[in-house]
Amino acid sequence: MTTKYVILVGDGxxxxxxxxxGGRTPLEVSHTPSMTQIARMGEIGTVQTIPFGMEPGSDIANMxxxxxxxxxxxxxxxxxxAASLGVRLGPADVAFRCNLVSLEQDPEGIERMGDYSAGHIPSAEAHEIIRSLQKACEGLPLQLHAGVSYRHLLVWSGGPTDLPTTPPHDILGEPTAGYKQVYETSDVLRIFTQRCRDILAEHPVNQRRQNAGQRQANAVWLWGQGKAPSMPTLQQRFGLCGVVISAVDLLKGLGIYAGLEPVHVPxxxxxLDTNYAGKVEAALKALRDVDFAFVHVEAPDEASHEGSLAKKVQAIEDFDAKVVGPIVHGLAAYAQCHILIAADHLTPLSVRTHVSESSLYALFQGNLAGAVAKDESIIFCETSARESGRHMESGxxxxxxxxNEHHES
Known part of the structure; x- marks a missing residue:
């Protein structure tokens, strides 16, 4: 009998x-019957996905x-x-995330981080910009690669890994001067970032966006650098083969290193406008042939970074109704399934960035078709997770x- 394993992540x-x-969280006020059903039929608890002393990023939490x-x-x-983009890193290569961002002047003339995503710039416009920014790499040991929306990649041959860069979503509204100083410590980065500012200042995409009342991509922001990791696959470790489904290159690349096949979903x-139905269809189709699917939805995290309660509730309810519900329905066809629903980390609206506190999960193992609720008072939320008394010391x-594998901490 084949068991199907599915992890569904509502990022942030x-x-x-x-x-x-009234002192409730967005999860507590959201309509989430499908996640609540899993929590009631299985278990709910808290999990410390961020190891002590490490940054509370989606890379660390999802890993x-x-x-x-x-x-x-x-x-x-x-x-x-880089792995998601098909960029093979050599031993001396250091990859940087390269955001297209909107830097804005306040009334006192102080430059601040206006938007880490340049108004969630569409990929088509972003790719037009990235093509122009290739000129900024000329004569430098750099390669620039286009990604999705505002998320792109810069590879520096022989670059350092220990630069104290800062994620732009961590400094929304803050003055940028202190954080940009790191780019001045290297001639390579100083020249590259200034060239980009010059190109972007007159770019046709920005002119069109300005005319449309949209935020402009007027700078690049480099962060998250590192060399290629060495990871055994899930097949090698646990005998699991499967797929990863996400719009985000970070998650697809993590899946590739774990030996999972990234599935492209148009x-x-x-x-918020992602193709939820396409993700569900891709997951259920893949599970006919493989035993594991990791499905990631970024929208709740993006809404949190924007500080929008309405968008966060919408993202949570869409995740429940358009992803969790249909996948749970599809898994009922199998005699045995393990389904894990998790927030990789907390992204509180009040701080608009990730934090290191314990997150929450719900887990069901068994036959969905014959499962019944154990506790009707539970809902999928932080309070029920804490009150359960179940806590996992690590992801x-x-x-x-x-x-169902024994783990030695």
């Missing part, structure tokens, strides 16, 4: 209590949820994205629990 779903919601100890395997975010954007421990 977890949150702090919100005063305007842990896939069963890899980030303290052992994590080398940086950008190398994972219209997957990593935002790695949760993964082992998910597949």
């Amino acid at each position: 779903m977890g949150d702090y209590p919100v005063a305007t919601l 842990a949820l896939l069963g890899y100890d980030p303290a052992v395997y994590h080398t940086g975010r950008a190398p994972l994205e 219209g997957a954007t990593g935002y 790695t421990a949760l993964f082992h629990h998910f597949i």
